Amino acid sequence: MPEPKYQRIADDLLLQIDQGALRPGDRLPSEPELSEAYAASRNTVRLAIASLMNRGLVVPRQGLGTFVAEEIIPYTVRLSAEQGSQEGSQGGAYVSAVKMAGRNPEILRFVVEVQHAADDVAERLDIPAGESVVVRHAERLIDGQPWSMLTSYYPMDIASGTPLERAGHIAHGAIRLLAELGHEQISYRDEITARMPDLTEYNFFHLPGGVPIIAVDRTAYDAQRPIRFTRHIYPADRNRMAYDLGTLPDRYAGLPKQPPRPPGRPGSTQRAS
Amino acid sequence: MPEPKYQRIADDLLLQIDQGALRPGDRLPSEPELSEAYAASRNTVRLAIASLMNRGLVVPRQGLGTFVAEEIIPYTVRLSAEQGSQEGSQGGAYVSAVKMAGRNPEILRFVVEVQHAADDVAERLDIPAGESVVVRHAERLIDGQPWSMLTSYYPMDIASGTPLERAGHIAHGAIRLLAELGHEQISYRDEITARMPDLTEYNFFHLPGGVPIIAVDRTAYDAQRPIRFTRHIYPADRNRMAYDLGTLPDRYAGLPKQPPRPPGRPGSTQRAS
């Protein structure tokens, strides 16, 4: 048997989804129905469905059935700073950007603490591993939905004795505060990776199966040294990151309202089995 | 039973991996062994292992056993252009950048064709959907390993009658050629998303389970309009994207040689179940 039976079933369902016979929101045939239709045991049918779940194509709902995943309109996060208005982190920049997009931002579970720097944090801040750092953690919502988690790390010698090491919001944003402290942010490096979520992320974002997260690690510098390291975690199904480099022609400078369909390799909609 | 048995087994194995009792490359106990140890059926054990596979933590090898996934040192892709040396695509920029990192670049399956623009491509190029576009597709290797796939789309009126619509490499890179054609690239927008791989990507990259791909969609502009749209696909387990914005202090300007451990939420190594 060159093609396992469960894969044939999965391919068949996939085809129906791709061709539109099953549209987003539609219910799949129940497991007993599929079992009958393909002359397979229920376990085999479940294997097929599991492979679709792992790719985020279908979502099971207890007592109801299994449904083709709905398409989500991604929110575009602009990560390149316009001149003069550097992008903040916990600060007002996020709130105003989201409001401008006609959506409602909230901030949850704001936590401030002192930790020993892990290897990756220490390397970015150019301090010895294990050194104390001030950590500010926040969880953001948009329109009541969990949208991103972020954690900022400040070198102790910069944050110590400032509002940064105390809980609560920073009046005009952390970047402004850092500048007043003599550490004007003049550059940053972003490092972007993607992976499957860990348990915390999975729970916070209510992620369905088959949805990775995008991690944006931003190291901010003043003229001499790193002044802050921030890790943003975004669920990949409802976010996309954007960088504008150079000056775009005026009419293309805005962000698209209605983003086109999510990227795939055009001309082949087939998914991995 | 608040905790299903298969999840308890998965959590237990996860703990052993996190705590180092099982290190990368180690073989897990065989399924019959686990079945015995946890007083569970083999199917239940397999359920537990499947959940670890879906997160890319373990890799099964037929006839040998199931092994803890090896760590991979990611290659850092610098996506921000330095002034004066705009980043190319199929061109020499990639080859020289990789060589500079002491690795061996190759290009596979170079394909050039004319297609009708899909919605997303048409929107980026600001042309009507279905319009003809010149498509150039390439697959890249580094050190013999599949590393990225890229597809560039050119508006017909720009590429027509030029080397762009013919197969083969462009002498000094496509950007230089575009400039000579009167379309100097002065800016671009990158849009970054992540998702699970489709079948083509899965096969080309030899992806283990639980590894997403990163898609970088770059729209390049001259002073007036979009002149090219490029979609890069990178496997997320061996690549990270980097943007430098502003001028970094000299000693921090280079890319890190030995990247630190992959990002997670520091202080909690637990993964989703």
Added chain:
DNA sequence: CAGTGGTCTAGACCACTGC
């Protein structure tokens, strides 16, 4: 209530690996 997916068992045969 009947129907759905979630969990679990106890078997079976196969293909592949290293010895």
Added chain:
DNA sequence: CAGTGGTCTAGACCACTGA
């Protein structure tokens, strides 16, 4: 060859949902 994971069956009981 014996041991591994890959596939598959035919049952069972449960928790959850909507009517």
